[in-house]
Amino acid sequence: MAAPLCAQSVKAGIDAWQRADYPAAIAIWRPLAEGGDADAQFNLGQAYRLGRGVPLDLAAAKIWFERAARSGHLDAETTLGLLVFQNGDRAEGLKWLKQAADQGEPRALLVIGTALFNGDGVAQDRVLGYAYVSRSAAQGLAPAQDTLAQLDQLMPLADRQKGIALARSIPSGSPVAATAKRVRTAQAKPNISKPATAKPSVTKPAPPAAARPAPIADASGGWRIQLGAFSQRATAEALYQRLSGKPVLAGRGPYYVAAGSITRLQVGPFASKAAAASACVAVGGACFPVPGK
Structure with missing residues (x-):
C-alpha cells in the first residue's frame, strides 16, 4: 500500500x-x-x-x-527577493537578495551588484558593484557576463582592477549542494536595468515554463515595464527585437529613455501597475513596472 x-x-x-x-x-x-x-x-x-x-x-x-x-533556504531567499523586487518593494527585495548574495548565489550577486553600481535602493558604490557582478559572471551566469561587458565600457581600468581585487573576498557559488528535493525551472535571466533586476526561479520544477499572467485587455494606460538599461541604444533596440514577439507585448511599443549615458528600454503602455507586473512575469528577465512619463 x-x-x-x-x-x-x-x-x-x-x-x-x-x-x-x-x-x-x-x-x-x-x-x-x-x-x-x-x-x-x-x-x-x-x-x-x-x-x-x-x-x-x-x-x-x-x-x-x-x-x-x-x-x-538559499533558493527561497533568492526567488523571494526577485519576486518582491520585481513587484515594486525594492527595499524588501534587496534585503533577501543581499542575504543570498552573501552566500554566493549568482543571480543575487548580479542584482545587488547592479543596484550598487546605479545607486538604486542602496548607496552607490560602482567599484563594489563591479566586484559583485564580476563574481556572478565568473560562475557562468550569462546575464551577468553581458552586464559585466556593459560595465567594462562604463568604468575606467583602475576602478575595474579595484573591483576585481574586491571580488576575491566575495563568496562564489552556492554552498548548498544540488538536491533532488527541489523543483527546478529555467534560470533567471536578469538584464542590467537601473540596475539589473531579475526574475525569480524555482527550486526548481522540471519544465522551464514561466508563470502565465492574467490577460491584459488593451494597450493603454499609464504604466510600462522596464527591461534593461544599456550604455548603447543599439543594445536596447536589439533586446526589444528579441522580445517583441512575445504575446504579452503585442500592440505595445518600445520607449528608449535616456538617463545620462544610459538608455533604458521600457515597453508599454499597460493599464495598471498590476497589469505591468503580470506582463513582467511572462517576459521574465530583469523586468519591473515603472510609471509612464
Missing part, C-alpha cells in the same frame, strides 16, 4: 511533478510544508508562482517562499 501522504518525502513530490502529476505533488508537499520542511515550502511556493496543481497566486507563492527563506 502507498504510504500516507504526510509520510511521503519531498522527493516523492518531485517524482510526481516530473510526471506532470501536479495535484499529487501538491498533496505530498503541503503537509510537509505546513510541518516546516523548507524544501517543501519552496516547492509549494513555486507551484503557486507557476500555477501548476494550484491556481496561479503570487501572494500565496510569496508566503511560502518567505517561510522557507526564514529557515535559511
Whole structure:
C-alpha cells in the first residue's frame, strides 16, 4: 500500500511533478510544508508562482517562499527577493537578495551588484558593484557576463582592477549542494536595468515554463515595464527585437529613455501597475513596472 501522504518525502513530490502529476505533488508537499520542511515550502511556493496543481497566486507563492527563506533556504531567499523586487518593494527585495548574495548565489550577486553600481535602493558604490557582478559572471551566469561587458565600457581600468581585487573576498557559488528535493525551472535571466533586476526561479520544477499572467485587455494606460538599461541604444533596440514577439507585448511599443549615458528600454503602455507586473512575469528577465512619463 502507498504510504500516507504526510509520510511521503519531498522527493516523492518531485517524482510526481516530473510526471506532470501536479495535484499529487501538491498533496505530498503541503503537509510537509505546513510541518516546516523548507524544501517543501519552496516547492509549494513555486507551484503557486507557476500555477501548476494550484491556481496561479503570487501572494500565496510569496508566503511560502518567505517561510522557507526564514529557515535559511538559499533558493527561497533568492526567488523571494526577485519576486518582491520585481513587484515594486525594492527595499524588501534587496534585503533577501543581499542575504543570498552573501552566500554566493549568482543571480543575487548580479542584482545587488547592479543596484550598487546605479545607486538604486542602496548607496552607490560602482567599484563594489563591479566586484559583485564580476563574481556572478565568473560562475557562468550569462546575464551577468553581458552586464559585466556593459560595465567594462562604463568604468575606467583602475576602478575595474579595484573591483576585481574586491571580488576575491566575495563568496562564489552556492554552498548548498544540488538536491533532488527541489523543483527546478529555467534560470533567471536578469538584464542590467537601473540596475539589473531579475526574475525569480524555482527550486526548481522540471519544465522551464514561466508563470502565465492574467490577460491584459488593451494597450493603454499609464504604466510600462522596464527591461534593461544599456550604455548603447543599439543594445536596447536589439533586446526589444528579441522580445517583441512575445504575446504579452503585442500592440505595445518600445520607449528608449535616456538617463545620462544610459538608455533604458521600457515597453508599454499597460493599464495598471498590476497589469505591468503580470506582463513582467511572462517576459521574465530583469523586468519591473515603472510609471509612464
